Amino acid sequence: MRGLKIENLVVRVGERRVIDGLNLEVPAGQTHAIMGPNGTGKSSLSKAIAGHPEYVVESGSIKLGDVELVGLSADEISKAGFFLSFQTPVEIPGVSIANFIRACLNSRLPAGESVNPREYYGELYANMDRLKMPRSFTSRSVNEDFSGGEKKRCDILQMLMLKPKFALLDEIDSGLDIDALKIVADAVNSMRSPDFGMLLITHYHRLLEYIRPDMVHVLSGGKIVKSGGEELALELERRGYDWLKEGEL
């Protein structure tokens, strides 16, 4: 199967179980959304998939296409085609956006090869235009002194440049005003294709009006407690999450 398939996933951080028997399947070509109350493991799930060293997979499987991601290092998972847009992207002082993305692209090439600078900058500028980022951004350090919205755009720029098979966007809507949200959503939608799968983590239905999901899942207590079509997001916005917790009991 192409796409992302997670089976019986159990993850702990230190002694604490943050993901507890989670099953989820996002076929290639589809976009799913995960919603849920705070502190129920949404960001833990994204870090576990991405191979963060503090998120220890105790059991279960995460497959991207035919590749088992459990046991791979973060950079191997990236090279397997998984991209994570962070809830709060960190700053990398001294490393310019242009140099950073180029280094990431070069790391995907055989040793000793590097991207053609002319083609690289052509593509970089085209994607920046799409995200309405001024050219001066290329020489700024990654995320340093960026506003929340600029950080999100910077992450999406990286996604456009790295062309992953699957992307997990963790609260891509936070910190974006409505105009910026439209710009980012347009860019994200441009990635959608039969070969590309996507998972959105969000608190708000608003995002899903711009990036429409094929399915919506509710994460609570470290597992998926309800799945449905995009209408589920509206229902959650109306009713909150408590009715699901009760149902769970």
Place this chain on the structure above:
Amino acid sequence: MDLEGEKRDLEGISLGRNVGDFSYAEDYAYDAGEGLSEEVVRYISARKKEDPWVLEFRLKALKEFFRKENPTHWASKKLDELDFSKIRYYLAKGAGKKRSWDEVPDDVKKTFERLGVPEQERAFLAGVEAQFDSESAYSNMKDYLAKDGVIFVDSSEGLKEYPEIFRRYFGRVVPIGDNKYSALNSAVFSGGSFIYVPKGVKVKQPLQAYFRINAARFGQFERTLIIADEGAELMYMEGCTAPRFETGTLHSAVVELVALKGAKIQYVTVQNWSNNVFNLVTKRGVAEEDAQIRWIDCNIGSGLTMKYPAVVLKGARARGEVVSIALANSGQHQDTGAKMIHLADSTASNILSKSVSIGRGRASYRGLVHMPKSAKNCRNNTECDALLINANSRTDTYPAIICSGSGNSVQHEASVSKLSQEQIFYMRQRGLSEKEAMSLAVNGFVNDLVKEFPLEYSVELKRLIDLEMEGSVG
């Protein structure tokens, strides 16, 4: 088009510690033996057929060396590990110095070929001196410079052939008793460069020296004296490497710069010593009226480096600058800094220092900015930034600022940042290995200072930093 970071793919100087980690069989015609004594000093002086005043200078320095305590009351206790009785103070093959690589003995020639020295000479240098252990093995300068009256020889030849200039400045910038190690160098010095650039002559291409230690349990004590006469300009670059030895090795140089009225001297150092080298160096320059001295310094490797390049701003409107990068990996202590002594009015100095501590490595910055009451309208700007990678690394800053004149201004900024696991994870999520992520962050951190180095060195610097990161990923 924005091509930041894009560099021409050229062969720079090679200072890789892996490249440098080789040595040839020890086969020396002249060996002063282990330990330090008056006899050793007399042996070196006799071997060089020096004038009596030089021997006297050496013997006086030896007394000073024995008299002075190791400065462990303020510096690292690691200095106590130096066993002066186990070091050999003079080793030479006796082949003499050649002006053509073809005449240089085979193993010495191979050494410098492996380090890429003859290639660079052809490519971009105005002159080269290559020192192998105690003596210069090769020294040559482009003919047009000789016609202009430029002198570029090793210090022994300088003493012999140009005593009237040499003696006038020798030991004046760094006196014998400045510190224990300047006294040691003054007693047993051998090799190093002597440069004189006459009035108004501007040397366009850099002059380069490469200092190579080949033998274990050895001390290299080169002595460099550079004089830029009124309005003259030059850039001098030095590179240093040694193989990895089991036992301690000592490198203790003294460098004296004299920039006369309106002269400009740039002194560029890239050192990449193996971990058991003690690198204890005294570097100082005197800048007369309207003169400029810039020290551009990069310290990688060594067990302990202590080096604080200094500029004495002696004439009005003189300028001094120190640009310094230090990388301290596990088992290394980079104790570096800068000194600016403002003795005249309207003098200006600038200190830019960046250090990176990795693993259990330690980097210290020691700075002195001195503006006495007599000096007016002087300016100093100091910026020192430290980057820590991994939890156990350490950094300290010890700035001393004495500012008592009128209209003087001193500005000191310091920062410490850490490369966190979250930053490394972010970069790895984009596909970079741990080593690539650390290299990129370190190169990013020092990038604005690397640009101050000549291109040939900055390319090599980036490569050295990458190599250093390779060794630090567990």
